[in-house]
C-alpha cells in the first residue's frame with residue numbers, strides 16, 4: 142500500500158528523517174509511535190505531500206506520489222491541530238469541505254455518532270476543544286477512502302466519544318482499509334493496533350506487533366516496552 146525508501150527530511154540543520162525505509166501493506170491498523178519530536182507528523186506530512194522531502198521515494202499503490210496531488214483525494218487525513226476558521230459554523234465548514242472534495246460524503250451518520258446535532262449552527266471559534274475534535278473526526282471519516290491517516294485522533298475526547306471512535310476505526314478496518322495512527326495513548330495502541338511502527342533518530346527502529354515488541358524488550362507492559370527502547374537507545 143505504502144512504500145517509502147531512503148526518505149530524508151531536514152529543517153535547517155535539524156535532521157528529522159534520515160534514510161527512512163518503511164513498507165505498509167494494505168489493510169489493518171498501524172500505530173506510528175515515537176518520542177515527542179521524533180518525526181511522526183513529518184513522516185505523515187511527507188506521505189500527504191504537505192512536506193517536501195530532501196531525498197527519497199514514496200509510492201502509494203505502486204505509484205510514486207512525489208510532486209503529485211490528485212492521489213490526496215484518496216486519503217482521509219485527520220490533522221493533529223485543526224485550525225478551523227473561527228467565524229464559520231460547524232455546518233458551514235462541513236458543507237465547504239464537501240464542496241471541495243469530489244466524493245460522496247456520509248456526514249449525517251457521523252454527526253449522529255458524535256452527537257453534534259445541537260452544535261451545527263454554532264461558530265467553530267466558540268466550541269470546546271473536544272467538540273472541535275469531534276468536528277475534525279466528522280470531516281475525516283465522512284469520505285470513503287482506502288487509506289486513513291489519523292494524527293492524535295483522541296485529543297480532548299471524553300470516554301464515551303473515545304469508545305465510539307475506536308468502534309469507528311475498527312469498522313473501517315473491517316472494510317479492508319489501511320489506517321495509520323499516531324498516538325501517545327498506549328492503551329489505544331494495545332486495543333486497536335495490528336502493528337507498531339516505532340520512529341527513533343530519524344528512522345524506523347522497530348516494526349512489528351505489540352506482542353513482538355513486548356518479547357523483544359522483555360516487558361509485559363507496552364508503556365514499559367516503549368520506555369525500554371527509548372532509554373536503551375539513549376545509552
Ligand SMILES: Nc1ncnc2c1ncn2[C@@H]1O[C@H](COP(=O)(O)OP(=O)(O)OP(=O)(O)O)[C@@H](O)[C@H]1O
Pocket residue numbers: 152155157175176177178179180181182183184
Ligand atoms: N516546519 C518546520 N520547521 C522547522 N522545524 C520543524 C518543522 N516541522 C517540524 N519541525 C521539527 O521537526 C521535529 C519533528 O517534529 P514532528 O512534529 O514531526 O514530531 P512528532 O514525532 O510528530 O512529535 P509529537 O509527538 O510531539 O507530536 C521537531 O523537532 C520539530 O520541531
